[in-house]
Amino acid sequence: MDRNNRLCALSRIKTILESLEIPEDDVEMRQICDLVSNYLDTKCEHHIVTDYIDIGPDKGYTIRFCDVCMRTFS
Ligand SMILES: [Zn+2]
Numbered sequence: 001m002d003r004n005n006r007l008c009a010l011s012r013i014k015t016i017l018e019s020l021e022i023p024e025d026d027v028e029m030r031q032i033c034d035l036v037s038n039y040l041d042t043k044c045e046h047h048i049v050t051d052y053i054d055i056g057p058d059k060g061y062t063i064r065f066c067d068v069c070m071r072t073f074s
Contacts, residue, residue, distance in 0.1 A: 004068050007044050010036055011069045044069040 014036050022029050046066035054060045064073045 003043075007040060007068050010040055011071075014040065015070070040069040040071065044071070046071065046073075048073060 017033050044066060047068050048064055049067045050062055050064050052060055052062050065071060
């Protein structure tokens with residue numbers, strides 16, 4: 001469970017990082033983003049859940065995502 005807490009924290013960090021505009025020449029920042037991404041990709045034993053997203057009275061779609069790292073799957 002500890003491990004999942006770390007992964008959840010990193011997934012929140014990833015969301016924050018993705019909301020930033022990182023200049024091409026900020027190499028260290030880009031490395032941090034890559035590290036976070038790779039860590040989640042390689043360390044998460046995905047726990048995939050399915051959710052239904054309503055986008056209208058009779059419209060919607062199903063998404064599958066990992067509720068630990070929040071990665072979506074098609
Ligand atoms: Zn995952």
